[in-house]
Amino acid sequence: MKTLETEVLIIGSGAGGAVTAATLARAGRSVLVVEEGPWIDPDAVEPFSLDEMVLKYRHQGASAALGTPGIAYAEGRCVGGSTEINSGLYHRLPEELADEWRRTYRIAEFTPEVLDKYSDLVENELSVSKLPGAPPPSSAVLERGAAKLGWRAVEFARVFRYDHQGRGVKQTMARTLVPRAVEAGAQILAECRISRLLKRDDRIVGARAERTLPGGETEPVTIIAEHVFVCGGAIQTPTLLQHSGIRAQIGNGLKFHPTIKVAARFPQAYDHGDVPMHRVTEFSPFLTIGGSASRRGHVALALADSGGDYADALAAWEDVVVYYAAIRSDGSGRVTALPGFRAPLVTYRMTDADQSRLARGLLHLGEVLLAAGATELYPSIAGAPVARRAEDLVEWWDAFTPSTANLMTVHLTSTVRMGDDQSRTGADSFGRVWGFRNLRINDASLLPDAPGVNPQAAIMTIAARNADEFLSHL
Numbered sequence: 310m311k312t313l314e315t316e317v318l319i320i321g322s323g324a325g326g327a328v329t330a331a332t333l334a335r336a337g338r339s340v341l342v343v344e345e346g347p348w349i350d351p352d353a354v355e356p357f358s359l360d361e362m363v364l365k366y367r368h369q370g371a372s373a374a375l376g377t378p379g380i381a382y383a384e385g386r387c388v389g390g391s392t393e394i395n396s397g398l399y400h401r402l403p404e405e406l407a408d409e410w411r412r413t414y415r416i417a418e419f420t421p422e423v424l425d426k427y428s429d430l431v432e433n434e435l436s437v438s439k440l441p442g443a444p445p446p447s448s449a450v451l452e453r454g455a456a457k458l459g460w461r462a463v464e465f466a467r468v469f470r471y472d473h474q475g476r477g478v479k480q481t482m483a484r485t486l487v488p489r490a491v492e493a494g495a496q497i498l499a500e501c502r503i504s505r506l507l508k509r510d511d512r513i514v515g516a517r518a519e520r521t522l523p524g525g526e527t528e529p530v531t532i533i534a535e536h537v538f539v540c541g542g543a544i545q546t547p548t549l550l551q552h553s554g555i556r557a558q559i560g561n562g563l564k565f566h567p568t569i570k571v572a573a574r575f576p577q578a579y580d581h582g583d584v585p586m587h588r589v590t591e592f593s594p595f596l597t598i599g600g601s602a603s604r605r606g607h608v609a610l611a612l613a614d615s616g617g618d619y620a621d622a623l624a625a626w627e628d629v630v631v632y633y634a635a636i637r638s639d640g641s642g643r644v645t646a647l648p649g650f651r652a653p654l655v656t657y658r659m660t661d662a663d664q665s666r667l668a669r670g671l672l673h674l675g676e677v678l679l680a681a682g683a684t685e686l687y688p689s690i691a692g693a694p695v696a697r698r699a700e701d702l703v704e705w706w707d708a709f710t711p712s713t714a715n716l717m718t719v720h721l722t723s724t725v726r727m728g729d730d731q732s733r734t735g736a737d738s739f740g741r742v743w744g745f746r747n748l749r750i751n752d753a754s755l756l757p758d759a760p761g762v763n764p765q766a767a768i769m770t771i772a773a774r775n776a777d778e779f780l781s782h783l
């Protein structure tokens with residue numbers, strides 16, 4: 310069996326893992342990043358394409374949490390993790406929420422000053438910016454519809470760098486912090502899955518892994534490490550910990566932003582290359598309205614989710630754009646590792662209040678799209694009528710039931726919550742797992758709750774803060 314040695318082992322190379330790797334490598338630590346997915350040139354695959362789903366998504370994008378209703382979810386599985394496939398939208402953790410988390414979970418050094426300092430660092434490094442020019446029509450729809458209704462809408466910043474002609478490139482981890490970590494001396498081992506952490510008393514001494522070789526066969530690898538950061542994301546991190554026999558407050562408390570979509574048809578063709586950057590924030594933080602990727606395949610999926618007669622709209626797919634309503638949820642879920650299986654059992658229970666909030670969000674989404682000039686709306690509810698006028702929307706209220714609503718999410722958090730209140734957290738204020746001296750989590754799992762905004766900003770800010778705190782002990 311092959312054996313590797315490192316000072317710091319980082320498991321996963323997404324938003325949390327890449328920030329950790331770059332911070333520690335630049336500080337002169339010896340760093341090995343192990344990533345289960347492949348290392349794909351960020352320019353090799355068209356964004357939001359089917360090829361991207363096959364190459365960069367876990368299970369090619371088909372994962373679901375069981376529940377009533379069930380909720381489909383997506384995770385990245387490649388060097389750069391979910392940042393390679395996300396829309397790049399970036400929103401700092403709202404200050405009131407950070408304050409609530411600090412008090413509820415007793416998180417040390419979680420003041421606005423500390424968080425602002427690390428957000429500034431992340432934003433300078435990644436070039437977080439707004440569009441240099443006018444928004445594309447698919448995004449302007451939200452602004453226009455909201456203005457007609459007297460609602461608030463804003464353009465969200467994105468992790469994008471623009472050239473002098475205004476062309477933007479998403480600054481994913483594979484384009485930014487992964488190569489910068491390598492420049493600073495970090496090693497990246499792609500297509501290598503950590504299957505179990507090796508424990509001795511209150512320390513992790515290393516990990517067992519399985520590496521996929523170019524011919525497709527696998528080889529077992531043992532990695533010896535002095536310190537371990539698990540950054541596999543909110544589903545895989547608790548799965549690995551549970552498979553390694555670490556279970557206290559690990560995997561419970563899973564949080565989603567449950568999301569429902571509407572395919573909106575307009576009188577003329579719209580743009581499909583980008584994801585709308587405007588959000589209707591009138592009902593924030595509990596309800597947000599925005600736009601999704603709307604390539605031909607996404608439009609087809611959204612229309613199919615409506616279950617109605619959509620053949621005509623599908624034929625005119627260039628006139629159709631997909632939008633969504635997403636909520637902060639009072640419900641929660643659980644990740645349970647199953648002996649002998651790689652994939653965990655994921656469950657999520659939405660409360661009645663969640664379902665009402667999401668149904669209300671769906672109606673507001675319909676209102677804003679009709680106000681902006683959409684002519685036909687296909688909601689992701691099996692059998693719900695197509696809405697053409699505001700009066701039609703009321704029928705969606707009754708049509709929305711746990712068995713008819715097709716829900717999804719791309720925001721997954723809170724399975725190893727952080728804070729000094731050990732009775733409700735899996736890790737301390739800086740992500741160190743209770744009971745272990747050298748095992749840390751540094752990814753979406755640490756967020757004590759769903760942030761109500763796109764989560765990558767909070768994940769990266771917290772990861773930078775925790776990596777710095779780790780360095781201060783060496």
Ligand SMILES: Cc1cc2nc3c(=O)[nH]c(=O)nc-3n(C[C@H](O)[C@H](O)[C@H](O)COP(=O)(O)OP(=O)(O)OC[C@H]3O[C@@H](n4cnc5c(N)ncnc54)[C@H](O)[C@@H]3O)c2cc1C
Nearest residue numbers: 321323325345390391395396398503541752753763764765
């Ligand atoms: C389609 C989509 C769109 C999104 N849009 C946005 C957006 O616009 N804005 C925003 O803020 N957020 C967005 N998100 C969410 C955001 O990308 C994630 O919240 C964030 O990337 C999570 O960071 P993370 O470090 O926890 O995990 P990830 O970035 O998912 O990285 C985890 C990595 O760890 C690897 N890994 C897991 N287990 C193992 C193991 N056992 N061994 C080795 N490697 C392992 C995985 O393969 C993966 O590459 C989106 C997500 C998706 C899927």
